[in-house]
Amino acid sequence: MLKDVTLGQFFPGNSLLHRLDPRIKIIATVLLIIVVFLAQNMLGYGLLILLTLLLVAVSGIPVKTILKSVKPLIFIVLLTCAMNVLFTGGENVLLDLRWSFIHLKISVEGLLGGVKMALRILLLIVDTGVVLTYTTSPIDLTDGIERLLSPLAKIGLPVHTFAMMMSLALRFVPTLIEETDKIMSAQKSRGADFSSGNLVSRVKALVPILIPLLISSFRRADELALAMECRCYHGGKGRTKMKQLHLRAADILFLIFIALFIGVAFLPGIHCSLLGITGFDFLF
Numbered sequence: 001m002l003k004d005v006t007l008g009q010f011f012p013g014n015s016l017l018h019r020l021d022p023r024i025k026i027i028a029t030v031l032l033i034i035v036v037f038l039a040q041n042m043l044g045y046g047l048l049i050l051l052t053l054l055l056v057a058v059s060g061i062p063v064k065t066i067l068k069s070v071k072p073l074i075f076i077v078l079l080t081c082a083m084n085v086l087f088t089g090g091e092n093v094l095l096d097l098r099w100s101f102i103h104l105k106i107s108v109e110g111l112l113g114g115v116k117m118a119l120r121i122l123l124l125i126v127d128t129g130v131v132l133t134y135t136t137s138p139i140d141l142t143d144g145i146e147r148l149l150s151p152l153a154k155i156g157l158p159v160h161t162f163a164m165m166m167s168l169a170l171r172f173v174p175t176l177i178e179e180t181d182k183i184m185s186a187q188k189s190r191g192a193d194f195s196s197g198n199l200v201s202r203v204k205a206l207v208p209i210l211i212p213l214l215i216s217s218f219r220r221a222d223e224l225a226l227a228m229e230c231r232c233y234h235g236g237k238g239r240t241k242m243k244q245l246h247l248r249a250a251d252i253l254f255l256i257f258i259a260l261f262i263g264v265a266f267l268p269g270i271h272c273s274l275l276g277i278t279g280f281d282f283l284f
Contacts, residue, residue, distance in 0.1 A: 009174050010137050015060035016250065017135040022144025024251040028258045029132045035262050036123050042112070045119045051261060052126055059130045069129055070122060077121050081114035088113040133170065139243075142167035147245055160235060168224070176217065183212050 012018075017025070032051075039045050056066060070077075088110035136144070145163040153159040184194065187208050194205050 009134065011061055011065065011134050012137075013060045013135065015058060015135065016254070017055070017059045017131065019250065020135075020254055021245055021247055021251040022136050022140040023148050023245065024247070024255050025132050025136055026141075026144050026148060028255060029128055031258055031262060032127045032131065033124060036120055036127070039120075040116075042116070045116065045123075047261075048123055049119070052123060052130070055127065055130050059135055061130060061134050065134075066126055066130070070125055073121070073125065077118050080121060081118040084114035084117050085110045138167045138171045141170070143241065143243070143245060158235075172220070175220070176213070179216050180209065180213055183209050183216075 036048060039048060056063065085106055089105065089107065092108040132141070142163045145166060146160055149157075149159040149163065184192075188194070192205060192208060194202065194209075
């Protein structure tokens with residue numbers, strides 16, 4: 001299961017998304033996240049799914065890899081969906097369940113709410129991975145974050161340090177996952193059992209994993225700090241960039257495409273909903 005986690009991994013390639021400026025990809029990701037949270041109607045989610053499929057096709061990332069990134073979170077998605085189904089009220093009741101003092105109603109509104117929440121989580125995972133982490137190297141991601149936040153450096157905020165910390169944290173997620181898998185395999189070879197027993201027993205069984213993982217994390221952090229000091233790294237002040245970021249026509253066109261998609265698919269519904277016009281509510 002841990003081998004299926006692809007969060008933070010970069011898959012080299014030469015697709016359109018790989019070649020885009022990291023600043024544009026960060027802005028596009030933020031816009032997509034906002035739109036995912038704004039969508040309320042199933043038609044809106046359908047449009048987002050079509051856009052996601054298009055982005056996956058353009059990125060060149062295998063569909064199998066995308067599905068692997070979703071697989072470890074299926075339990076969370078199903079649990080969130082079930083909670084919305086059971087605890088979201090509605091007028092159109094499909095099933096009324098009663099057990100002593102427990103009273104649960106499953107309605108059409110609850111089912112739609114559960115499906116929407118599940119789609120929202122899946123779209124956030126896939127869109128963020130395809131547009132940003134899978135197609136952007138850690139170095140480019142650091143440069144993009146630093147350039148976008150560079151105005152804040154004028155008021156004394158450590159923008160370079162913040163960008164470096166985010167990049168390192170994202171970079172070491174796959175490393176820690178791989179280390180956890182190795183520790184679990186080593187413990188299993190010594191007779192450890194992580195899949196049987198009640199919840200308390202399983203939590204206790206994780207202690208032999210967490211302690212070595214914590215020690216390994218501190219060791220890796222110390223080695224990284226030593227390596228950075230040996231390379232005379234003392235922060236971003238006075239440092240130059242080996243690779244300069246320059247916006248190209250493809251970057252501008254991609255951002256315009258995302259903005260037009262949001263404008264055409266969602267803004268009319270938002271505007272009409274605010275005005276109380278229901279004729280366009282299907283767009284939102």
